[in-house]
Amino acid sequence: MKPLRVWAVARNEFIHVIRDPRSLGMGIAIPMLLLLLFGYALTLDVDNVPLVVWDQSESPASRQLVSGFLGSRYFLLRAYVHNYPEMERAVDSGRALMALVIPNDFSGRIESGRLAPVQIIVDGSDSNTATIAMGYADVVALAYSQEVAMETTRRIGGRMIHTPLDLRPRVWFNADMESKNYIIPGLIAVIMMVIAALLTSLTVAREWESGTMEQLISTPLKGSEMILGKLLPYLAIGMLDVLLAVAMGQFLFQVPLRGNVALLFAMAAIFLAGALSLGMVISIVTKSQLLASQLAMVLTFLPSFLLSGFMYAIGNMPHAIQLVTYLIPARYFVALLKGIYLKGIGLEILALEAGLLTVFGGAMVLFTNLKFKKKLV
Amino acid sequence: MNASSNENAVVVKNLEKRFGSFTAVNRVSFEVQKGEIFGFLGPNGAGKSTTIRMLCGILSPTGGTGTVAGFDVRTEPEKIKANIGYMSQKFSLYEDLTVEENINFYSGIYRIPPEKKKERKEWVIEMAGLQDRRHSRTGILSGGWKQRLAFGCAILHEPPIIFLDEPTAGVDPVSRRQFWDLIYELSGKGVTTFVTTHYMDEAEYCNRIGLIYRGELIAIGSPDTLKTEFMQEEVLEVICERPQDAMGEIEKLRGIQEVALFGKGLHVIAQDAGRATSDIRNLLGTTASVEKIAPSLEDVFVSLIESRDRADQPQQEVRK
Numbered sequence: 057m058k059p060l061r062v063w064a065v066a067r068n069e070f071i072h073v074i075r076d077p078r079s080l081g082m083g084i085a086i087p088m089l090l091l092l093l094f095g096y097a098l099t100l101d102v103d104n105v106p107l108v109v110w111d112q113s114e115s116p117a118s119r120q121l122v123s124g125f126l127g128s129r130y131f132l133l134r135a136y137v138h139n140y141p142e143m144e145r146a147v148d149s150g151r152a153l154m155a156l157v158i159p160n161d162f163s164g165r166i167e168s169g170r171l172a173p174v175q176i177i178v179d180g181s182d183s184n185t186a187t188i189a190m191g192y193a194d195v196v197a198l199a200y201s202q203e204v205a206m207e208t209t210r211r212i213g214g215r216m217i218h219t220p221l222d223l224r225p226r227v228w229f230n231a232d233m234e235s236k237n238y239i240i241p242g243l244i245a246v247i248m249m250v251i252a253a254l255l256t257s258l259t260v261a262r263e264w265e266s267g268t269m270e271q272l273i274s275t276p277l278k279g280s281e282m283i284l285g286k287l288l289p290y291l292a293i294g295m296l297d298v299l300l301a302v303a304m305g306q307f308l309f310q311v312p313l314r315g316n317v318a319l320l321f322a323m324a325a326i327f328l329a330g331a332l333s334l335g336m337v338i339s340i341v342t343k344s345q346l347l348a349s350q351l352a353m354v355l356t357f358l359p360s361f362l363l364s365g366f367m368y369a370i371g372n373m374p375h376a377i378q379l380v381t382y383l384i385p386a387r388y389f390v391a392l393l394k395g396i397y398l399k400g401i402g403l404e405i406l407a408l409e410a411g412l413l414t415v416f417g418g419a420m421v422l423f424t425n426l427k428f429k430k431k432l433v
Numbered sequence: 434m435n436a437s438s439n440e441n442a443v444v445v446k447n448l449e450k451r452f453g454s455f456t457a458v459n460r461v462s463f464e465v466q467k468g469e470i471f472g473f474l475g476p477n478g479a480g481k482s483t484t485i486r487m488l489c490g491i492l493s494p495t496g497g498t499g500t501v502a503g504f505d506v507r508t509e510p511e512k513i514k515a516n517i518g519y520m521s522q523k524f525s526l527y528e529d530l531t532v533e534e535n536i537n538f539y540s541g542i543y544r545i546p547p548e549k550k551k552e553r554k555e556w557v558i559e560m561a562g563l564q565d566r567r568h569s570r571t572g573i574l575s576g577g578w579k580q581r582l583a584f585g586c587a588i589l590h591e592p593p594i595i596f597l598d599e600p601t602a603g604v605d606p607v608s609r610r611q612f613w614d615l616i617y618e619l620s621g622k623g624v625t626t627f628v629t630t631h632y633m634d635e636a637e638y639c640n641r642i643g644l645i646y647r648g649e650l651i652a653i654g655s656p657d658t659l660k661t662e663f664m665q666e667e668v669l670e671v672i673c674e675r676p677q678d679a680m681g682e683i684e685k686l687r688g689i690q691e692v693a694l695f696g697k698g699l700h701v702i703a704q705d706a707g708r709a710t711s712d713i714r715n716l717l718g719t720t721a722s723v724e725k726i727a728p729s730l731e732d733v734f735v736s737l738i739e740s741r742d743r744a745d746q747p748q749q750e751v752r753k
C-alpha cells in the first residue's frame with residue numbers, strides 16, 4: 057500500500073464529486089432533505105384530532121363535557137354542527153376525524169344520576185389513528201364521569217372521596233413519548249445506509265463505462281489502493297452528513313442526545329465504511345452505473361426501513377424474520393443510535409451491536425478487495 | 434529483469450484467447466526486439482486489441498505463453514505493468530479533470546519522485562502543445578490534443594516498452610504525422626513500441642509488421658519483406674477508359690485473381706504478369722496502359738487475406 061497512490065486516487069475522486077453537482081447533491085442535499093421530510097412527516101403521534109360537536113343538550117353539563125375534550129391537547133374543535141347531514145359531511149370530507157353527539161336529554165340524565173349515552177363517531181379508514189383517538193376520547197369521558205360521580209358522592213355524603221388506585225406512570229428515555237425522539241436517530245441510520253451505498257455504487261462503474269478503468273488497471277496501482285482511495289472522499293462526505301444530521305436533530309428537532317458523541321461518530325465511521333464498501337462491491341460486479349445505483353437502492357432502502365427496528369420493533373416480528381434482521385447492518389446502527397441518543401448508554405451495554413457492526417464493516421471492506429480484479433473480463 | 438541476456442522485449446508463443454466458443458486470438462507466436470517499432474496490422478475484430486491487452490496483463494490468456502520485459506504474462510502481470518505504458522483505443526483520461534490534474538493523477542499513480550515530477554509534467558504539456566490549455570478541462574480538447582495528452586500520461590514514467598492500441602484513430606493527418614515523429618524519437622532512445630493500426634500508411638512506418646486476420650498471424654516481417662516475399666502473385670496497374678466496365682471483362686480472363694479499382698485505374702492481381710499483360714492489351718486495345726508495379730502493402734494484405742479465405746472456405750463448407 058503506497059500512500060502516494062492512495063492519495064492520488066482520493067484526490068481524483070474528490071475532484072469528480074465537487075465538479076459534478078449531481079453527486080454533490082446526492083451526497084449532501086438529498087440526505088438532509090430526506091431527514092427534514094421524514095423527520096416532519098413521519099410522526100406516529102396523534103395530536104389535534106379534528107372534532108365536530110353536535111350539542112343537542114346545550115346545557116352547562118354538556119358544555120362541561122365539550123370543554124373536557126377541547127381542554128386536552130389531543131382534540132381540536134372544527135365546528136359545532138346542528139344536524140346529521142352536516143356532521144356526516146364533515147366526516148366524509150375529512151374535515152373532522154371524530155364527531156361528538158350529545159343527546160338533548162343529556163343534562164337531565166346526568167342530574168338525575170341516570171346513565172347518559174353520548175355518541176362518538178370516528179373515521180376508521182386509518183384504523184391506527186382511529187384507535188388512538190378513541191383512546192383519548194375514553195380518557196376524557198372517564199375523567200368527566202369521575203368528576204360527576206365525585207360531585208354526586210360529595211353532595212350525598214358531604215365529603216370528598218378518593219379513587220382507591222393511584223397509578224403514577226413514569227416514562228423513561230422518552231418522557232414525553234414523542235415519536236420524533238426515536239424516529240430521528242433511526243432515520244439517520246436508514247438514510248446513511250441508502251446514501252452511502254448509492255454514492256459508491258457509481259464510482260467503479262463510471263470508470264468502466266468511460267474507459268478510464270482500462271487505463272487504470274494497466275498501471276501498477278493496486279486494487280486495495282484504488283478501493284481505499286475511492287472510499288476516503290465518500291467517507292468524509294458521509295461523516296459530514298452524519299454531523300449535519302446530528303446538528304439538525306439537536307437544533308431543529310430537539311432530540312435529546314444523552315450519550316457519548318465521540319462513540320456515536322466512531323460507530324458512524326464503521327457503519328459508513330461497511331455501507332460504502334457494499335456500494336462499491338455492487339459497482340464492481342455490475343460495471344454499469346444505472347444497474348448499480350438501482351441495485352444499491354433496492355438492497356439498502358427497504359431492508360433498512362422495514363427490518364432494522366427503525367419503524368417496527370424487531371421483537372414483534374415472526375421468528376424467521378427476526379433471524380433475517382441480523383443480516384441487515386442498519387439494525388446494529390439503529391440500535392446503537394437509539395441507545396446513545398435516548399438512553400445515553402455506552403459500549404458496556406451496546407458491545408454486541410458495536411461488535412457485529414464492526415464485523416460487517418470489516419467484512420465488506422475485505423470482500424470489496426477480493427471482488428476487484430485488475431482484469432478486463 | 435534479465436534484460437542484458439535477452440534482446441527481446443516481447444516474446445509470445447502460441448498465445449491464445451477464447452471467449453466461450455469464439456477464438457479471438459488463435460495460437461499467435463512472435464517476438465519484438467528491444468527498441469523496435471512493431472506494428473500489428475489487421476481489420477477490425479481481427480484480435481489486435483485482445484493481443485495487446487493480454488500483453489499488458491489486463492486480460493488473461495487461455496493458452497500459450499508470453500513474456501513482456503522478461504515477465505510472464507500469466508503469472509507476473511503486475512511486474513509487467515510497472516514496465517510498460519499502455520494507451521487504450523478509447524480516450525481514457527478523466528474528462529472532468531483539467532490537463533494538469535490528469536497529469537498529476539498519473540504522476541501519483543506511477544509514483545514519480547517529486548524532483549522529477551515537474552520536469553515530466555512540463556515535458557508532456559510541451560509535447561502535446563498544451564501550454565495555453567493546462568487549466569482547461571480535458572473534455573473540451575480536440576482529438577489530436579486528447580491523443581497526445583493520453584500518450585503523455587501513458588509514458589509519464591518513461592517505461593521501456595509502450596503499447597499503443599490504434600493510437601491515431603480519429604486524429605487528423607498532421608497530428609498523426611507529429612505523433613509518429615514522437616514514436617521515432619522514443620525509439621531512438623531505445624524504447625520498444627508495439628502499435629496496432631489498420632492504416633496501411635502507418636504500417637509502413639514500422640520496423641516490422643505482423644498481419645493478423647481472424648485471430649491468426651498470417652505474415653510477419655518488415656514492410657519490404659512482406660511486399661517482396663509474401664506476395665506470390667504479381668500486380669499490374671491498368672489505366673484505361675471506363676475502368677468500371679473493364680473490371681468485369683478483365684475478371685473473366687484466365688489467371689486473374691483479383692481486380693480492384695485503385696485511384697483512376699485498376700490494380701490487377703495475376704499469377705503470371707507477362708501473360709496477363711498481353712491478354713489485357715488484347716482485350717482493351719492499345720489506348721490502355723498496362724504496367725507491372727511493385728505491390729503496395731494493401732495489395733499484399735488483401736492478397737494474403739483472400740488466399741486465407743480461399744483456404745478456409747472448403748473447411749467451412751464441410752463443417753456446415
